[in-house]
Amino acid sequence: MRIAKMLVFVVLLSMSLATAWAAGNSIQIKGSDTMVNLGQAWSEAYMQQHKDALVAVTGGGSGTGIAALISGTCDIAESSRSMKEEEIAQAKTKGIVPQEFKVGLDGLAVVVNPANSVEKLTIDQLADIFTGKIKNWKEVGGKDAPIVLLSREVNSGTHVYFKEHVLRKGNPKSTVEFDSSALLMSSSQAIADEVSQNSNAIGYYGMGYISKSQKAIAVAKDAQSQYYTPTLENVVSNKYYISRPLFFYTNGQPQGLVKDFVDFVFSPAGQQIVKDTDFVPVK
């Protein structure tokens, strides 16, 4: 009886040791919800080529990923915004030296329900809509109906980017905020679902989430400029106004498996995956 128990114990111990051993062959990636599908696609393709490697991808928001990198619980943080100064300072106090890689570009689409007659908006109109100055669709050429604002939660890099570049128009001194009536949704998919059900809603997310149930608005920098829709060509040629870089952050220069993975991301195959998941490649 005792011997049997001992045997079970030894087997369990060796199994846990084996898992720990295997952990040396794994990469933890965490962060941006915008990039989680992209990260997953990279990881699957990479694991196809390297059968013994394990690449785990989780979302949670850019801030979540960066916080995880700082606390040392992930190898790569995916982020749809650049790291804030206080985050970098905080990382340094913990002995982490963030290294930035621009792995792709993303056009931020402003979406409405396909039944909505509004086709195009200027940045000023968008800012007025999301700050609550424009409250009815008829003020921008639509039907007489209240505008329902959909935004992401504050842990989202998309939220921060949209606020800084659309609401505040890139002016760092501006203190403009989303109107407090804006619904804060927990994911891009939640915004997509609500927009497809609600003909009064307007929301924003990475262009990868656009489907037939939503309509992307054509955006112009100002009333004199031309309107562009968020397509691959318009983002690459920099014509579409609301586009942003997507980042990887690692601790110092990547080494070993992490370096191999980052190299794969920048390889032609890796950049093709960026294109396949509706983002814009950097190379």
Added chain:
Amino acid sequence: MQKTLNKKFVKEWLIERCIYFSGIASIIFVCLIFIFLVKEGFSLFKNVSIVDFLLGQKWYPISTPASFGILSLIVGSLYVTLGATIIAVPIGIASAVYIAEVAPVKIREVLKSGIEILAAIPSVVLGFIGMMTLVPWVKNTFHLPTGLTAFSGALMLAFMAMPTIVSIAEDSLNAVPKRYKEAALALGATRWQAIWRVILPAASSGILAAVMLGIGRVIGETMAVMMITGNAARIPDSLFQPVRTLTATVAAEMGETVRGSDHYYALFAIGIVLFIITFFINLIADLAVHNKRK
């Protein structure tokens, strides 16, 4: 002989200590949690006054300068909780009465296990179902600009509070001595009169406890409300507007906060507010149960 006695004594002493420790463990944990909450949460009040925190209407935690006013969040939580209570309590008590007093044995067993299953559904599943079915329904039925409202949250949470209310209320109805009912019926009361005039009043303290525990369940619920109440931090005029609750705020923003920032402390301060609210709800429930035992 002496040795075995001694051994027995030590063994008994050890077991006694272990049981004692297990007994007070939950109290120790509660105290530790409270101390931790207070320690982290009170750091906020070095920079933000308590009045601004509790009565401020603006919740812009990541702006510079940030504003940490949770009044709209408190009101949001209260709206959802009150709405859920108004829906769940009458249905819950009626269903408990039916199960305990009216239903035939076979139906009673089926209903009881059904309610247990309802209690076992994870809240994220209910939230998901609510988002897909309830939210569009609320929007179309009441002709609202959006279905993500306090009312949708209240309806969904009523489902979650119901199992708690039904099972505890049913227990307390069963605890009413049989002779009460028999005496009432013998005096010529109808079945309904016996239930309404005799059994329900006799079980009232247990039912109050059931209601309070149900409310406690609702106010602490996070996932489902986060998915279907819209999360707009603004004081609503009616149940048919989006609200942001205390719990959803903590859950949605915890990941982003930089440890040691005001935002981080503010979320802990929200935790203290929630802790105090649930503490008083449980206290009332406890007093009610105590009252009954006398």
